[in-house]
Amino acid sequence: MSIQQDRRELERKQRAQSESARKAADLRAKEARKRVDAARADQAAGRTRSPSQAQSKRREAVRALEAANKYGRDASALEAKAAGYGTDAAKLQTKIANAEAAERQRATRQQTIAQRAAQVQQRQLAQQVALSQERIAISEQALHALSAPKAEKLRILMLGASSEGDLRVTREHTRIRRAVEAALHRDQVEIDVRLSATTQDLQDGIAKFRPHVVHFSGHGDEQLIAFEEDVDDFHSGIVVTEVISAAQKC
Template identity: 65%
Template sequence: MRVTIEGGLLLEDAERGAQTTEVSTSMSLSYDHRQLETKQKAQADAMKRAADLRTKESRKRIEAAKAEESAARTSSQSMARSKRQEAARALEAANKYGKDASALEVKAAGYGAEAAKLQVKIAKAQADESQRAARQQALAQRAAIAEQRRMVDQIAMTQSRVAKTEAMTEQAIRAIGAPKSEKLRILMLGASPEGDLRITREHSRIRKAVETSLHRDQVEFDLRLSATRQDLQEGIVKFRPHIVHFSGHGSEQLISFEDDVDEFHAGVVVTASAFASVCAATDDPPTLIVFNACHTASTADSLVERFAPAAVGMKDGIEDGDALAYAAALYSSIANGQSLLAAHAAGKAGIEVIGGEHELPYLALGSGVDPAAVRLVKVP
């Protein structure tokens, strides 16, 4: 992530520039150190050679002095001449050694001067590098502070969104705590495009269960067998249901509807997200969504996360008979004025009494929703 720091500079760009400068400086320092070592070695070599020549010069001058002394002491003219010639040769060699030594001493002095300049240059470069490292550290510290502030702001925004969501949830709870003075509207959707489910039988069982309940006059249905995606949208907008009941095939995050054709077919799928969007696209979204279909527990969770106070799904594949038993007992309990918690428990008990898998139905609830306090039928 790119983090803005002072002066409008991006940390990523600053780091890239610093790294480039650091590499360049490091190469330059390495070269200067090598040059310094070369100059210091050359100076030492020149001084050593000059010292050797000075030693030779001194020896030759001593030889010349001794030869002159011998020439002065001898009485032989030829011997004296020979010694003087020997002294001249020694003195000439000494002068040569002295001249060469002087030249080397000049070179050594030059190497020393160049080495001194390099030492000054290296010291300055090292000081600059230290300052650059300090600036880079300061930039990193400011970037860390900026990132920390960003995270604090993000947490604050998240907490604000959570607070708003909780407030909306509380409003929804208050809205469903006591049913309005109107009939409970149930949109019944059934889809079995391959003709392998007893959709009609299920809806007949539900109607019969409601018709024999205490508050049957407080419940009305919009029944849409062979339901298509259009039926879902029209049913939500026109009927404004409090409960949407879907019976058919499902899987995690997918619901299967029928297509508008006469023969058996594979059907068409609607995602949990799209299903939620359709149900929520109204001024009065449904209070309860029931998926009487296989593998729909996660779909129920998705709808609760999006808008619904409560939703029912199945944790695994469910048999036709178990699905019918759950639905009949659920709606019978609701129409008899029981709470949502009791109605869900009655549905599971309806499966258990016929020896079915009664732990499959799953009730998903919005944050703070108390199913024991939710009653969907207005008791006269």
């Protein structure tokens, strides 16, 4: 049974115990009165000089004593029943107390597990933020270390990222390449294309290719862009902030 069912059963046992004890007390009171009546009738039989009256009083004493004995037997039965109810109630109280203690222990364990999970999640998030900041710092250092552009070919670093596979970045890069190849001064343009681009591709491309233009195809807005992780399956990607403004300084 559930704790609620046990509590209801405990209340029923306690009510039954109280009712049996009350009825037993009433019977004990009646028993006492009948025994007093029997004693008085017996005394009256001893005082009277009339044989008939003495005999009548003795019969009255016997009837009162028999009634008292019956009240006593019934009271004893009810007292035993009340004691049984009391024993059952005590067992139920122990059972309920144990169940409540177990329930509190389960709640404490679940709370501890939830707290530990939250702490692990916070540490993982902090590690991801720290890693992203470190990569951005490395990229900014690389950008600041670049010298002013010389009279040389225009270098375009083309990055494409679609971690969830919902963009056709390859097609966009193909159109750009075709347009450059059809241009009059196509020999003055160099293109480095990096599809499924990660933040490492951005860093390597800027540090090694030293582009004049960084073109990014993927998800983003004015404040952030989303790169891919170095995994084969579709995923949510890595959101990086302040990269666009840093890239524009190269």
